[in-house]
Amino acid sequence: MSDIEERGGTAVEERPSPAAPSSRRRLLLALAAVVLVALVAVSVLVRGDDEEPGGSAAAATQSSTPATETEPSLGSTDPGAQATPPAEDPQPVVDELPPSQPAVPLDQPAAAGDGITASVASVEAIDGTGQGRGNVSGPALRVTVRITNGTDDTADLGGVAVDLTHGSDAVPASPLDDPSQAPFSGSLEPGDSAEGVYVFSVPRDDRDTVTVSVGHRAGAPFMVFTGSAG
Template sequence: MTTTQNPTKGPVPDGARTRRRGLLLAIAAVVLVAAIVALVLVLNRDNGTSNASASAPTSTARDTSVIPNPPTPSPTGPTSDVDALPTPAAEVPLDSPAAVGNGVVASLTSIEGIQGTANGPGNVAGPAIRVTVHVENGTSAPITLAGAAINMYFGADATPASPLDDPSARPFGIDMIAPGQSADGVYVFSVPADQRDKVTVEVGYEAGAPLLLFSGPVR
């Protein structure tokens, strides 16, 4: 049997050398496997991150286009709170009737340009529009006109027209309209003769009731 000389400890038997070589190979194999496992874990982690990034939803610009306003619901009569702002109904032509929705119908039986006469302080004579408002009670109970409000606007900017205390003005003279009955009121407003391409008459027959709007040119 051959031996290997060790300068410190003397000759090393072949069996010991073989066992040591096997141990070194085993350690090298363990280190190699550990390195392979670590590499696989790193690759899997990177791949998972990449997949997560690829599957994440992309950010898109928010749609800022204008959404049309929802349609205004049909009016159904006065609100329970008389202090609440009434809902305006859709505009109708000056010569068309406008329904509140609860059986009350209003119409303008006459609208014309006149030369207004000034009566009382604060009134100024001049071009004016006189309108006759007709209100029909189609409900089953009396309705009040005590809080009736009639307004007028003119021009593209809907400038409020000033009421004029003209002698021909006759506001509603009754407080109540019985079922099936009607009433008329005459109102005069100062409106320049050259600004009548669009005139709007606003009728609120009762506090809290929807506002009826009549619009069109007055010649």
């Protein structure tokens, strides 16, 4: 049949069937639905990977959170106990020097008050000879001290101390390790006396006033003698 037919003497043009456009529309809708389903599936898979336990997100969260630890306190086994500082050591007690008896002249005896008496037997000017490190030879005074035991017990002479000062300012004299020195030692029986010899460096021009102090044991009062040795 030709595209144009004659109907009642009038030419009629044949039109395409309306079914064709409807088929194409249905095809496009089907394709869009398939794409949408695919996108939804991909989204679900990605979300499942992110929420999987032990995944990278969880590991990042765990690593970014620092662990809080409590340091143990000193002297305590309780982890949460407060640190307690150690107790401070008490200050050492400084021993005070024993009191001295009133000074007496160089030629007079002195008493310690416990039965022991002492006297200065002699004060001699010598040229001292220093022996050993720190000893310097030069002008010196050699002092001989006598101690008498007036008690009923044996007196220990190992703790006897003899010191000397000179001048109006009471300058301490340096002991000199001279060969003639003979310090007290040993013990002293009741009623007996003993002598000890001590040498001190003293300038020749500063001997108008010298003071000799004798302590026969630790804690006992010093017996003090003063006068001129010029």
